[in-house]
């Protein structure tokens with residue numbers, strides 16, 4: 001069992017380079033299933049979710065090479081399998097994008113229900129609504145979703161999502177790109193990774209307009225071709241380092257970012273009295289002592305991202321004053337608060353709101369990474385805290401943060417990965 005051990009209290013200083021966006025990569029790699037031909041995808045993050053996805057695609061017959069780090073060449077010409085490996089699919093959430101991609105290319109698919117972060121119930125009714133609107137027949141059990149073309153065939157259609165779901169928007173785009181006719185998604189998600197997927201599909205010959213707005217129009221094309229494409233920088237990884245710099249009273253240049261994607265995070269940090277200086281493709285975050293309080297409401301893009309809510313709460317746990325953090329995307333995303341309280345934070349959760357009374361200092365403690373972003377919050381809390389913090393269940397963190405120990409060490413943090421014997425006495429390599 002591996003843990004992260006952090007000796008806190010050291011300000012972060014220097015510069016860090018942000019990797020490609022996880023949530024764009026996990027949509028773009030399955031999109032390569034839609035073409036016969038080679039796609040060269042650059043700026044691919046080296047994280048476990050991506051490695052699992054590549055294993056799934058390879059198991060289905062995709063020809064995959066990594067000619068250099070962060071570059072994946074993928075050719076899905078030989079793929080005929082429409083039932084991806086069940087065990088691998090269950091290891092990650094975004095494997096459900098295989099449903100849309102396989103339906104789009106083959107007209108049928110049989111995909112196990114996904115795993116991944118289970119901080120909340122994660123229904124897929126809006127994905128299914130989209131597939132039905134495109135003319136699919138859907139069989140949904142507790143274990144899998146089977147899709148096939150209905151009696152009238154698959155075709156473009158107009159539909160309105162009940163809520164602006166990222167996953168449903170991606171899946172419908174993947175399924176609709178090669179179908180005859182026009183698909184219109186109303187109340188579509190607007191996150192940067194939706195735009196990135198649309199740009200990738202358009203580079204392969206798709207005809208998708210309006211990504212990044214509420215209405216996405218997909219005019220079906222008959223063929224697509226391979227392309228070269230570079231994934232956008234990770235908005236959430238960048239935001240995590242911004243908050244880590246602010247929380248440790250540091251001064252960090254965060255490189256390879258799109259500042260526009262960080263606006264809601266920058267605005268809140270500035271409200272807390274932290275300096276944020278935007279450049280063309282970098283931001284500098286410079287703290288000014290103890291942060292001030294603020295009010296956060298996690299919302300779909302361009303609102304404050306739910307995937308930054310736990311990290312921001314970790315920062316606010318040492319703010320001067322009482323802050324209010326509400327969650328407007330997921331039903332319950334405050335499970336991690338229990339761990340912050342173990343470190344001396346004073347936080348009360350009332351339904352979808354956390355009331356965070358800032359304390360002067362956190363203290364190191366053994367804690368758990370309940371999920372990916374909860375794990376990032378634990379790291380930030382550990383960097384702030386006096387003493388040693390040990391974080392268990394770090395595989396959640398490895399799903400979405402590339403080389404986090406190396407990147408933080410480069411900024412002056414005292415963090416290391418420690419391989420501990422399993423309870424049965426067997427030590428595993430990490």
Ligand code: EPU
Pocket residue numbers: 023026093094117121122123124125126127128163164165166167168189300306307329330331372373400
């Ligand atoms: N929802 C439904 N029905 C659906 C789909 C979603 O009710 O069919 C609800 C969800 O329960 C939730 C809300 O709609 O309350 C938003 O869910 P959404 O579908 O937008 O989320 P997702 O696609 O499952 C992606 C990210 C998450 C991120 C959310 C919101 C990926 C792979 N995952 O999830 O990222 O929190 O959008 O921005 O893109 C993470 O990276 O740590 C992470 C969890």
